[in-house]
Amino acid sequence: MAISAMHYTGMIAYRVQGTIQWDMGYLAASVIIAVTLATLALGAAGRGGKGSVLWMTGLLALAIILLHFTGMAAFQVTPLAAQPLYANPVEYRLIALIIAGTAAIIALAALFSYVVENRTRNESVEELRQARDAAESASRAKSEFMSVLSHELRTPLTIVIGYASFLSELKRHNLAKLEPEEKPASEHFTKMGDQAELYGQRIKFAGGQLLTIINDILDYTNMELNDLALDKTPLIRACYWRKWSSSTMGRRMTRRPGCISTPPLTVTADRRRSLQLLGHIVGNALKFSKARDIHLRARPHAGGFVFEVEDNGVGIAAQDFDRIFEAFTQIEDADDRAEGGTGLGLAICKKLALAHGGDITVKSTLGQGTIFTVFIPGATQMAEPATLAQAS
Structure with a gap:
């Protein structure tokens, strides 16, 4: 459109001793051809590849050439006897309107480009901010998870180790309570058995807690990897x-x-x-x-x-x-x-x-x-x- 405006502004500025008539069919056809071929040229450039630049150059050159010669066909002059300094006031008004319109189009295009660029920049900044907040939140959640996980694992592990130590010392501890010449009786073994059963139950419970935590972590990891098979x-x-x-x-x-x-x-x-x-x-x-x-x-x-x-x-x-x-x-x-x-x-x-x-x-x-x-x-x-x- 810029090239079309430049072309016809230049043609209107052409001064001849004659009456100028425009064929609106050729004029419209020239602009349509130029816009269509320029669009195809941009499309060819966007596809990429080795020949994209050559295709773009050829189509743009063809658009300018066809615009020029189709526009020349729309420009018809009928000679007349006039003074050498004759000027057509209508054409001056047309020149003024076209120049003003072209300037307005350029200004609006610049304003539109600024608005689009500013909005794109703001959206990019917002996306970066959201990404930063998400990363900070994920990092904070990960840190809290590691803190919680270490506590969750440490508690049952402490129970397991503690009661396993009790079991390993249970016999010695109970025998130490006997008098030097006293022999262990059945009630001593019954008491030790009851204590061992209680400690074993607590170890089993703590081990179950550990297994549940590990299973949850493995389950969630498999689900994140889309490895969830339902039966x-x-x-x-x-x-x-x-x-x-x-x-x-x-x-x-x-x-x-x-x-x-x-x-x-x-x-x-x-x-x-x-x-x-x-x-x-x-x-x-x-x-x-x-x-x-x-x-x-x-x-x-x-x-x-x-x-x-x-x-x-x-x-x-x-x-x-x-x-x-x-x-x-x-x-x-x-x-x-x-x-x-x-x-x-x-x-x-x-x-x-x-x-x-x-x-x-x-x-x-x-x-x-x-x-x-x-x-x-x-x-x-x-x-x-x-x-x-x-x-x-």
Whole structure:
């Protein structure tokens, strides 16, 4: 368009003793040809390759040549007798308008380029800032995870080493309590056996904690590598409510009295992974919610199967709903964290739910409690009703 404007501005400035007439068909054709060939030239340059520059040069040269000669064909002069200094005032107005229009186009193009460049620069700065914040957040989460992981591994390892040391010294320690001439009796061996059994149970429990932490880390690593294979099988189970209640020394599970009977469901899912998912959610509620009661509900929902874990604990702030599903992230800082955990549980739950084609969501109110809802598609309801035993 710039070349076209230059060309016709120059032609209008041409002074002859005659009447100039323009063929608008040739004029429009020349501009269209020039714009089309210039666009093709830019397209050829954008493709890259050895011949792209030659193609661009040839097409641009052809565009300028065709523009020039097609424009000359639109320029027709009829000679007339006039004074040598004759000038057509109409043409001067046209020159002024074209010059002003060309200047306006150049100014608008420059303004547009500035706006686009400024917006692009701001977007780039914003993307860099977000990338920097994400990197800092990831680094901070990694540091906190390593701090938590070292604590989580150190605690059960200390228990294992401590009680293993007790076992190794158990016989000597008990024999040292006897009088010099006293022989060990059966009650001494019974006592040592009871102590050994207690220490062995605590070692087993601590080893199980270590194994759970390691399995969580390996599971999440495999999921990040898209190495999650589900063994889906039809599961037929009745739906009912279960309730976990707090006791003074720990947790106990009881069936809620008067639960509502529903027809059985056929659910196609990976049994082991589903239990793992459910275990993480219930385990988090037991450890972090400080709730007196925790309820588990299961029911059909929109062509699938839903189970909910509800507690009446401290709740979760709305701004933390997305954070709790991020890997290596816990709401509390590592220094203020009262309970253990690596921060992988809910991240694993999210990936397991998505791998089944479903999802996991959370609703919570601070001071009132939290509901985690897991949806697994593909459940079908049977026709025969199921009767559930009432339990107290």
